[in-house]
Amino acid sequence: MKAYIEQHKERFYQELFSLLRIPSISAKPEHKPDMTRCAQRLTELLLEAGADKAEICPTAGNPVVYGEKILDPKARTVLVYGHYDVQPPEPLEKWRTDPFDPVIADDPATGEPAIWARGANDDKGQLFMHIKAFEYLLRSGKLRHNVKFIFEGEEEIGSPSLPAWMKEHKGLLKADVCLVSDTTMISDKVPSINCGMRGLSYLEVKVTGPNKDLHSGHYGGAVANPIQVLCEMIASLIDADGRVTVPGFYDQVVELSAQDRALLARAPYDEREYKAFLGVDALRGEKGYSSLERTGIRPCLDVCGIWGGYTGAGAKTVLPSEAHAKISMRLVPNQRSAEITPLFAEHFKHIAPACVKVEVKECEGGDGFLIPISSEAYKAASRAMAEVYGVEPVPSRGGGSIAVLAEMQQILGIDPLLMGFGLERDTIHSPNESYLLRQFFAGMESIALFFGFYK
Amino acid sequence: MKAYIEQHKERFYQELFSLLRIPSISAKPEHKPDMTRCAQRLTELLLEAGADKAEICPTAGNPVVYGEKILDPKARTVLVYGHYDVQPPEPLEKWRTDPFDPVIADDPATGEPAIWARGANDDKGQLFMHIKAFEYLLRSGKLRHNVKFIFEGEEEIGSPSLPAWMKEHKGLLKADVCLVSDTTMISDKVPSINCGMRGLSYLEVKVTGPNKDLHSGHYGGAVANPIQVLCEMIASLIDADGRVTVPGFYDQVVELSAQDRALLARAPYDEREYKAFLGVDALRGEKGYSSLERTGIRPCLDVCGIWGGYTGAGAKTVLPSEAHAKISMRLVPNQRSAEITPLFAEHFKHIAPACVKVEVKECEGGDGFLIPISSEAYKAASRAMAEVYGVEPVPSRGGGSIAVLAEMQQILGIDPLLMGFGLERDTIHSPNESYLLRQFFAGMESIALFFGFYK
Numbered sequence: 001m002k003a004y005i006e007q008h009k010e011r012f013y014q015e016l017f018s019l020l021r022i023p024s025i026s027a028k029p030e031h032k033p034d035m036t037r038c039a040q041r042l043t044e045l046l047l048e049a050g051a052d053k054a055e056i057c058p059t060a061g062n063p064v065v066y067g068e069k070i071l072d073p074k075a076r077t078v079l080v081y082g083h084y085d086v087q088p089p090e091p092l093e094k095w096r097t098d099p100f101d102p103v104i105a106d107d108p109a110t111g112e113p114a115i116w117a118r119g120a121n122d123d124k125g126q127l128f129m130h131i132k133a134f135e136y137l138l139r140s141g142k143l144r145h146n147v148k149f150i151f152e153g154e155e156e157i158g159s160p161s162l163p164a165w166m167k168e169h170k171g172l173l174k175a176d177v178c179l180v181s182d183t184t185m186i187s188d189k190v191p192s193i194n195c196g197m198r199g200l201s202y203l204e205v206k207v208t209g210p211n212k213d214l215h216s217g218h219y220g221g222a223v224a225n226p227i228q229v230l231c232e233m234i235a236s237l238i239d240a241d242g243r244v245t246v247p248g249f250y251d252q253v254v255e256l257s258a259q260d261r262a263l264l265a266r267a268p269y270d271e272r273e274y275k276a277f278l279g280v281d282a283l284r285g286e287k288g289y290s291s292l293e294r295t296g297i298r299p300c301l302d303v304c305g306i307w308g309g310y311t312g313a314g315a316k317t318v319l320p321s322e323a324h325a326k327i328s329m330r331l332v333p334n335q336r337s338a339e340i341t342p343l344f345a346e347h348f349k350h351i352a353p354a355c356v357k358v359e360v361k362e363c364e365g366g367d368g369f370l371i372p373i374s375s376e377a378y379k380a381a382s383r384a385m386a387e388v389y390g391v392e393p394v395p396s397r398g399g400g401s402i403a404v405l406a407e408m409q410q411i412l413g414i415d416p417l418l419m420g421f422g423l424e425r426d427t428i429h430s431p432n433e434s435y436l437l438r439q440f441f442a443g444m445e446s447i448a449l450f451f452g453f454y455k
Numbered sequence: 456m457k458a459y460i461e462q463h464k465e466r467f468y469q470e471l472f473s474l475l476r477i478p479s480i481s482a483k484p485e486h487k488p489d490m491t492r493c494a495q496r497l498t499e500l501l502l503e504a505g506a507d508k509a510e511i512c513p514t515a516g517n518p519v520v521y522g523e524k525i526l527d528p529k530a531r532t533v534l535v536y537g538h539y540d541v542q543p544p545e546p547l548e549k550w551r552t553d554p555f556d557p558v559i560a561d562d563p564a565t566g567e568p569a570i571w572a573r574g575a576n577d578d579k580g581q582l583f584m585h586i587k588a589f590e591y592l593l594r595s596g597k598l599r600h601n602v603k604f605i606f607e608g609e610e611e612i613g614s615p616s617l618p619a620w621m622k623e624h625k626g627l628l629k630a631d632v633c634l635v636s637d638t639t640m641i642s643d644k645v646p647s648i649n650c651g652m653r654g655l656s657y658l659e660v661k662v663t664g665p666n667k668d669l670h671s672g673h674y675g676g677a678v679a680n681p682i683q684v685l686c687e688m689i690a691s692l693i694d695a696d697g698r699v700t701v702p703g704f705y706d707q708v709v710e711l712s713a714q715d716r717a718l719l720a721r722a723p724y725d726e727r728e729y730k731a732f733l734g735v736d737a738l739r740g741e742k743g744y745s746s747l748e749r750t751g752i753r754p755c756l757d758v759c760g761i762w763g764g765y766t767g768a769g770a771k772t773v774l775p776s777e778a779h780a781k782i783s784m785r786l787v788p789n790q791r792s793a794e795i796t797p798l799f800a801e802h803f804k805h806i807a808p809a810c811v812k813v814e815v816k817e818c819e820g821g822d823g824f825l826i827p828i829s830s831e832a833y834k835a836a837s838r839a840m841a842e843v844y845g846v847e848p849v850p851s852r853g854g855g856s857i858a859v860l861a862e863m864q865q866i867l868g869i870d871p872l873l874m875g876f877g878l879e880r881d882t883i884h885s886p887n888e889s890y891l892l893r894q895f896f897a898g899m900e901s902i903a904l905f906f907g908f909y910k
Contacts, residue, residue: 216852302683303682306775430668
């Protein structure tokens, strides 16, 4: 596919940029029209690439884009999953370029050319590789499989509508494997295939003290400050050993055998480099586990956001009425989000002192999953990536969550295969998201080869 | 003065409203032009009321308004202090009316008419009473004192420029007492005169973890979350007995005798009513002290604001790079802000774990002060308020801070006298600030009578 890429890459950029320019931020209701625009643009791209059909399918939330090319009903079918929604771009002031005005520019750190935009990697850039690999296979007469595409618009908010839509379209979605590029590799020198992801429970909490903002001079010292109380409650959620204190949190966690842990420990990890990349002097996590284990096989709790009181410029004194936080927990097999979320909510209310009132709102949830590395699809992907990278990829465990893939396993009975081509440097979900051209093209080649090896 | 008020009150409203309409928010640099407009309007009002001169005096920050009426160089001189800057109005969505479009409307809770606007009480409404009492005394031929006015535009940000300006104008500001209406009374049934206020140390802290926002799935569990760390640090600042844990914090605090505490305990306080007014089920504060003591004679620490990570709508997952908080400490005699601020900064840096970096920025500071109740000015004020309210006012200790008054004592050698007519219900510094017309007029009458009784 190398030659095809060389010949068509200017067109590829323009097509991808047309997607990246649409601010399809699923977390913000005001972007509803952008979701439809983005879905519309995807159907055009699928049809131009050679799909028999491509349509916008309404759901309870943002639409799903479905496309297909059926060559032979008896041939194997590959279902490609991706998502066209993106994370909010905030904090905007940290972007060097407009998040929705994509550019190709050299990475200031390495000098390597990359695409810079929100969604450049996650997931518009990665799903686009599949459309182009499909286009190449079809036009070059190499396609032997049926291909189906589903691109959803709610992955970044936990895919609330896709499961119901999949249940209604089980027949349509019949396939042998679900190919997904929405994850990272360990490094560009150590390609990896993700064979497990963490689940997620995401909640928003509100702590209310007095029924109005108070003058902190008149009341300070006599009335509980809800920010102080929230801080105390959050501080108590993780103990000195780095363990989450919610009762029952670890009850279902699968403890890996020493052998399994040894296997995972073979993945390359240089703590000095890791710390230097993050700019931290010390790491912190659950006692008794390595960093790779802490993000791969162990659950954790993170405060994703906190706010309360006066946050503007200057020195306003106030004893505020409310304090808020967004709290996420990454879950591992066999923790069920549907069990952990109420455990957390109950615990958080339980630890609230009498001087405040607490509200807990469930925002998002999904289970983790594991993928067998003995499958034919895994083997084909491994062979493809070995050819492109010159190194056999290692199986890895991803710390992130694509909640809907666990549901897909349950609803459709299809195992996902996670061929992700992102790198740590891409800083997805953060300012200055980008995608190295090198990985963008290596991804396309790997996907095209996968179809060749997957019998 | 009752009849004069009745005759002129419509004009009074319009004059005060012209001040209230100017958003003179000192904490926000973009309001700089509003500060000058407000100062300009004050000079007009002083001259219209009968001042010999009134001028805008530049300082390193917002201008000071100085006005005077010198009747007789040998007569006693009363210096009136007030401030024309206001607190930011946020959160805007909680205001029932526009904070800078003043209206007279009945209090929804009590049906009593009040002026509703940011600054209606603090301090435009209260300083305006002095201008009108002066106008009345002058026009009715009852003025026997020299009167000087200083209105500053930086009280809400800690009066950074006024001390230097006072040092340069010691001669101009010579006076026997400094009359201030910028505080509250215990209740409209229990008038009080404030004979002590707390000092203030105000700092902003920043906790930095990784050098960029991270995907909380990829890194969560292995990298310290700066929000979590900030929460732990804040939680540790107050112990289980409600005491501030900064080493040395209480070293200089003057412990009151049992007799003094008994005297203060005579102020009326109904815990049930207090809790009902605040809408809380339980109070919290330093062990061993009453609510009045906790806000009057004991220092405290409050988080005035906190922010970090994603605070928008929806469920964005992120392990943020930074977390921030604004922290105020109310100080009592003999705690010096200049000593407490560095003690806090040092302690906060000291308790930071190795996985984060901490910055501490000093924002504002000032000392508390005490006023002798044996002075002639106090006695005159007490007699005036007793006549207006029909009850002898009690001496009280205010929990708030007017940092510049301690400096005024030191620089000019003038004791302040705090005749404040605010009430708890006015919710200054909060949404829906208002000032009861009844208190507005009672304040003018009390001030006019004070001049009569002060020999």
